[in-house]
Amino acid sequence: MLDIKAIRRDPAAVAQTLARRGMTFDVEQFTALDARRKQADVDSQNLQAEHKKASKQIGVLVGQGTSVEDAKAQVKETLDKIAAELDDLTAQAKTIQAEMEALLLGTPNLPDPDVPDGNDESANVEISRWGEPAEFAFEARDHVALGEALGQLDSETAAKLTGSRFTVMYRDLARLHRALIQFMLNLHIGEHGYTEIYVPYIVNSDSLRGTGQLPKFEEDLFKLHAEHDLYLIPTAEVPVTNIARERIFEAEEFPEQGLRFACHSPCFRSEAGSYGKDTRGMIRQHQFEKVELVQFVRPAQSDDALEELSGHAEKVLQRLELPYRKVVLCVGDLSASAAKTYDLEVWLPGQQAYREISSCSNFRDYQARRMQARWRNPETGKPELLHTLNGSGLAIGRTLVAILENFQQADGSIVVPAALAPYMGGTERIGGQ
Numbered sequence: 358m359l360d361i362k363a364i365r366r367d368p369a370a371v372a373q374t375l376a377r378r379g380m381t382f383d384v385e386q387f388t389a390l391d392a393r394r395k396q397a398d399v400d401s402q403n404l405q406a407e408h409k410k411a412s413k414q415i416g417v418l419v420g421q422g423t424s425v426e427d428a429k430a431q432v433k434e435t436l437d438k439i440a441a442e443l444d445d446l447t448a449q450a451k452t453i454q455a456e457m458e459a460l461l462l463g464t465p466n467l468p469d470p471d472v473p474d475g476n477d478e479s480a481n482v483e484i485s486r487w488g489e490p491a492e493f494a495f496e497a498r499d500h501v502a503l504g505e506a507l508g509q510l511d512s513e514t515a516a517k518l519t520g521s522r523f524t525v526m527y528r529d530l531a532r533l534h535r536a537l538i539q540f541m542l543n544l545h546i547g548e549h550g551y552t553e554i555y556v557p558y559i560v561n562s563d564s565l566r567g568t569g570q571l572p573k574f575e576e577d578l579f580k581l582h583a584e585h586d587l588y589l590i591p592t593a594e595v596p597v598t599n600i601a602r603e604r605i606f607e608a609e610e611f612p613e614q615g616l617r618f619a620c621h622s623p624c625f626r627s628e629a630g631s632y633g634k635d636t637r638g639m640i641r642q643h644q645f646e647k648v649e650l651v652q653f654v655r656p657a658q659s660d661d662a663l664e665e666l667s668g669h670a671e672k673v674l675q676r677l678e679l680p681y682r683k684v685v686l687c688v689g690d691l692s693a694s695a696a697k698t699y700d701l702e703v704w705l706p707g708q709q710a711y712r713e714i715s716s717c718s719n720f721r722d723y724q725a726r727r728m729q730a731r732w733r734n735p736e737t738g739k740p741e742l743l744h745t746l747n748g749s750g751l752a753i754g755r756t757l758v759a760i761l762e763n764f765q766q767a768d769g770s771i772v773v774p775a776a777l778a779p780y781m782g783g784t785e786r787i788g789g790q
Contacts, residue, residue, distance in 0.1 A: 358461050358726040365391065374467050377474060377688045382464065390457050397450040404446065408439045462572060465693035466723040472697055475687030481700065482687070487671070488680030490704045491763055498769075499707025500761040501638040504530060506769050507788045512638070522628065522636065522643045524754075529787040533760070533773065534646075536780035537753050538621050541648040541673055545750055549669045551619035551650060556596035558622060561586050564599040567728035569694035569720075579625045579643075589625035593649035594747045596622075601653055601730035601743065608735040611743075615654030615662065619750065622647065639754045640712065646753040650717075652746040655732065659719050659744035667699045667717040670750045674714070676776040679759050680704040682711050696721045701751075703759040714755045717748030 364371050364387060372382040411432055418428035473482050504510025509530035515523035526534055545551040559581065565571040565588060570578065579589040590596060597620050606616070623646050635641035650669060654662045667683070674681045686698040695718040702711035722742040725731070731740040764772040770789025773781050 358723060359464055359467065360722070360726065361391075361457075361461065371467070375465065377468055377472075378465055378691070379476065379689060380465060383460075387460060390453060390460065394450070394453045394457060397446060397453060401443065401446050401450065404439055404443050408436065408443070411435045411439065459572075462566070462727075465691075466696050466720065468688045468691060469697040469719075471685075472691065473685065473687045476689040477687075478690045480687035481684040481690055484683045484685055484699070486680075486682045487675060488678065488704075490680050491706065493706065493765075493767075495767045497706035497709075497762065498765065499638065499705075500758040502707075503761045503765055503769060503771065507771075509787075510639075520643075522641070524639055524642065529781075529784055530757075532781060532784070533777065533787065534753060534757055536777045537756050537760075538646065538648060539780050540676075540777055541750060541753075542619060542621055544673060544676065545619040545648065545650060545669060549617070549619075549672075550614075551617040554597060554600075554618045554620045556593060556600075556620060556622065558590050558596075558625075559587050560590055560595050560599070562588070564595050564602070567599050567602050568595050568724050569692075569727065570595065573693060577627050579627055590622065591626050592624050592647065593620040593622040594651060596620075597649060597651040598724060598730075598745055598747065599728060601725070601745070602728035604730060605740045606653070606732040606743070608733055611653075611655075611732045613655075615652055615658060615743075618651045620649045620651070622649065639758050642754065645755075648750050648753070650748050650750040653730070653732075653743050654746065656722065656741070656744050659721060659746060662744075662746055663697060663699070663717060663719040666746055666748050667701070667715075670701055670715045670717055670748050673751050673756075674701065674703060677756070677760065677774045678776075679756075679763055679774075681714070686716075692716075692718065694718075694720050694723050696723065699748075703755065705759060705762050706765075707762045712755070714759065715749040715751050718746060720745045720747075 359371070368384045368387055372384050375382045414432050415428045418431060419425055473480060475481070501510065507530065509527045511525040511527065515525045542553060546553050562571055565578065570591060578591060581587045581589065597618050623644055625644055628641055628643060650666055652662055652666060671683065681701050681703045684700050684702060686700060691698055698716055698718040700713050701715040703714040705712050721744050724745045725742040730743055730745070732743045733739065734741050760774060761771055764774065766772060766789060768789045771787040773785050773787065778785065
């Protein structure tokens with residue numbers, strides 16, 4: 358949520374910045390709502406003053422010899438009228454406030470000035486590349502063909518069990534999937550200083566509202582029951598970030614480098630509006646797993662924290678020897694909550710293309726304001742909004758896809774990356790003779 362004080366100071370500048378996203382911020386609507394809210398406050402204060410003055414009149418009448426009962430009776434009509442007007446004004450204020458909150462909740466974050474202009478992913482700007490795509494002496498196959506030929510990737514059974522966009526894995530492929538989770542957690546916890554955290558896979562609407570999935574993106578979520586305010590998580594970002602909701606971190610529990618959490622979880626997404634796109638295989642599924650990285654930092658540190666966090670995700674790809682590129686998203690490709698985002702795109706020989714495997718974002722105080730997530734600044738002694746960041750470190754399924762396609766051999770076998778050998782019980786190759 359944007360800072361309402363900043364909008365009041367210069368609504369035209371806010372509208373101009375949001376226009377970079379292709380969004381029209383209605384300055385007139387905001388100004389009118391804010392004026393109505395201010396007038397409601399003034400009217401309420403005036404009525405409360407009148408009520409106080411009328412109440413004092415009882416004492417004046419009693420002092421002039423009127424009995425208490427008669428004095429109250431004489432003033433009752435005035436007090437009742439003021440009370441009724443106050444009730445009506447309170448109802449109006451609640452309506453205005455609800456309209457203002459709806460406007461602000463539906464307004465995306467202000468993009469960082471460094472974020473490039475553009476309408477979609479075609480305008481994203483490449484920052485760097487690491488590794489060289491392998492050149493095969495045979496025709497490279499995609500992960501579906503490889504997994505099915507091994508007899509270890511089974512979408513047909515998954516469709517029978519549940520439906521489309523689910524997968525069953527067997528034997529070494531299932532173990533490789535598990536190995537990736539352990540490898541990533543150990544790397545981020547042991548080398549990058551993250552605290553491992555386990556969270557519920559079901560959250561309420563307040564949590565989804567806090568990180569920005571609601572109200573705008575409800576169609577992308579799996580709601581458990583119409584009568585229950587509970588949803589399956591689309592990412593561990595939601596429950597992990599919301600541990601800071603309605604909380605003030607004292608100085609002694611909020612170190613200089615901030616707080617870092619690493620969390621493995623399944624993710625559930627309806628993928629509304631994406632039917633017909635990547636429906637084959639494990640690129641875009643209703644259920645997948647990630648190791649998510651979340652950071653809470655002091656505002657002055659969040660720009661540097663984004664560089665460091667994206668570097669942590671890059672380290673996974675480097676250790677796995679997977680070629681990738683790093684891009685900064687243009688304004689048209691940014692999520693609504695993000696001020697700046699780097700995507701890491703891994704090379705997939707089966708598609709002859711780089712595909713997203715991690716998004717690392719700085720949300721500044723946008724999520725924190727929605728959640729009222731704060732830290733106490735030791736210099737002022739006052740609570741201040743913290744900054745939130747997160748990134749995939751990495752998406753497990755897509756990493757598995759990248760390994761299958763980049764480490765495939767002519768006989769259809771898959772060489773296990775050296776970094777995963779300790780987690781594979783001595784298995785160095787999947788399939789083959």
